[in-house]
Amino acid sequence: MSFINFCKFHGFGNDYIVFEAEDLHGLSSIENFARKVCHRKTGIGGDGIAVLEKLQSDTAADYLCRIVNPDGSEAGFSGNGTRCAIAYLYYKNLFAGENLKLKTQSGIKNYQFLERKENTFWFCAEIGKPKFPQVVSYDLQSANYEKKIQITELNVGNPVAVVFVANFDEMNWRAVGKELEMHSRFPEKTNVVFVKNIDRENIEIRIWERGAGETSSSGTCSIAAAVASVLNEKTERKISVHAKGGTTEAVWREDDEMLITGRADLAFCGEIYI
DSSP, rough: OOEEEHHHHHHTEEEEEEEEEETTOOSSOOHHHHHHOOOTTSOOSOOOEEEEEEEETTSSSSSSEEEEEETSSSESOHHHHHHHHHHHHHHSSSSOOSEOOOOOOOOEEEEEEEEETTTEEEEEEEEEEEEEEEEEEEOOOOSSSOOOOEEEEEEEEEEEEEEOOTTTTTTTHHHHHHHHTTOOOOOOEEEEEEEEEEEEEEEEEEETTTTTEEOOOOOHHHHHHHHHHHHHTTSSEEEEOSSOOOEEEEEETTSOOOOEEEEEEEEEEEEOOO
């Protein structure tokens, strides 16, 4: 039994508990650990954990970051989760450069430090190119919504199903999101984001995140919504994505690269007894 140090950050209310890998070496199961500490009544509470490991100087990245969901599954990537992890590095004075390369399960991501105001950190992240974007339609057999739903599917480090709506009251989006997450079309489950178009530079979203449920914000869902909006000729390539927790600036460049700009705020630090 021992105490393990942590810091909890959030990106627009999407909260992650950040640990250093060397402090978790004695754990028998990172999956069980994540389920325990993410529990909002008996643990610290969070939408996931981020585990950071310093890499050797001769590697292509500065740090490795693993993101584990509250259900114990490991995410390929998390825009807000990795931003929280990098904010931890700056907060703890473990990294001070303007640019940082982070190795994730879905590849190396590039982060540019923009500014710090007390314990709020702003970063622009270059997170790669979307994979397999396609617009499909199929019947969702559901008591909550029985009409045919058109979905834009893509992978932005995590699989995302994007559904465009005229307004968020037209369907029970939480129930539909939960069902779509585990639909047979997605053998590894999927994030689901519901998008309301405002104008050519703004969209509003609601998020059902794989392994976490409803969240107030999501970097990957924000950029997926932006890419899908361009594919469906609803917006320009540079837009503001408005979620309940706050606004993420998203860009899908002409060279196919995706960028997201957002913040990470320190909630608190402490230690948990394991």
